[in-house]
């Protein structure tokens with residue numbers, strides 16, 4: 022079974038035409054500082070090849086679908102071909118981003134991803150980019166945007182520089198989403214929201230190039246360096262993270278009760294859980310994004326101190342309340358072996374190697390539920406490779 026650390030998260034990046042998906046992807050590429058990002062780019066003939074290549078790193082880590090809409094141009098097995106290519110060990114990718122066409126049905130993409138037979142990937146969340154300046158007009162013309170927002174795990178309210186603070190606050194309130202919402206200008210969100218960056222020691226070889234890129238203005242950014250952007254481009258604006266550590270094991274039922282009722286703004290939970298006597302041999306990797314939840318048991322590494330380490334990331338969350346809730350998940354009887362069924366709730370979220378569960382049939386993932394019912398296959402997409410890496 023693949024541990025969470027060996028699986029590559031695949032993030033679906035979607036949003037209406039011109040909302041800023043490519044800009045955001047470019048920002049991630051520039052700000053990732055050595056984390057290797059693979060991209061599947063799908064557009065209607067307007068791929069910003071130049072911008073993406075300048076942003077670096079992509080080369081053969083990119084597959085591009087030249088024509089048509091990803092959600093109706095490929096079926097799950099075709100998507101698997103692209104994913105197989107990007108997840109081959111030689112590519113050494115840390116994360117894959119699928120930038121979906123502005124017209125794509127995101128639920129359909131998520132459904133295909135969950136149906137993937139590739140054991141090296143894990144669903145990394147559905148990110149919907151919204152153009153703050155155009156949202157009202159877009160919703161009038163395309164009411165389906167509400168459906169997209171409803172299934173998103175994270176909403177990036179982009180182009181915050183184009184609206185005033187009052188409008189931004191109104192928009193936030195009116196978005197038909199339960200997901201975490203972060204504001205951004207030019208897609209400048211903290212990459213940690215999307216993926217774990219490689220530790221510095223593992224990316225020394227790429228630092229020089231990344232540092233150079235850090236100093237460059239982003240493609241498409243305002244030449245004045247964001248003057249008039251109302252300060253919305255701060256990387257850390259809009260979300261909080263909470264770190265929780267416990268040397269006393271957690272009670273599986275209490276943790277599940279917490280996870281079942283976790284606040285909607287809580288976008289990510291990651292880390293390892295010690296369930297103590299409930300399973301002495303294993304630690305449980307925890308991966309949650311939006312409503313998607315998975316546990317990955319794996320033997321404790323030799324010599325590793327047994328404890329729970331979790332990081333929670335969200336927008337509009339009450340950090341001290343979350344800390345208190347997690348503290349309440351600690352077991353009262355660390356030395357007592359709990360009844361067998363104590364772990365049942367956790368085991369529901371442990372993927373079986375050959376289980377079709379990743380096809381979206383089980384679990385309480387909102388994305389999975391939202392993935393039902395979308396449809397349509399038409400023409401096949403073109404499959405081309407972008408030019409080789411720069412730098």
Ligand SMILES: Nc1nc2c(ncn2[C@@H]2O[C@H](COP(=O)(O)OP(=O)(O)OP(=O)(O)O)[C@@H](O)[C@H]2O)c(=O)[nH]1
Nearest residue numbers: 037038039040041042043044123179180206207241
């Ligand atoms: N003012 C402003 N312009 C932005 C921002 N983000 C992106 N843009 C501009 O908006 C335009 C569209 O951005 P893209 O990143 O290409 O949008 P997209 O969603 O990838 O577009 P499609 O692929 O056509 O759906 C570009 O001219 C960007 O420079 C922002 O936060 N503020």
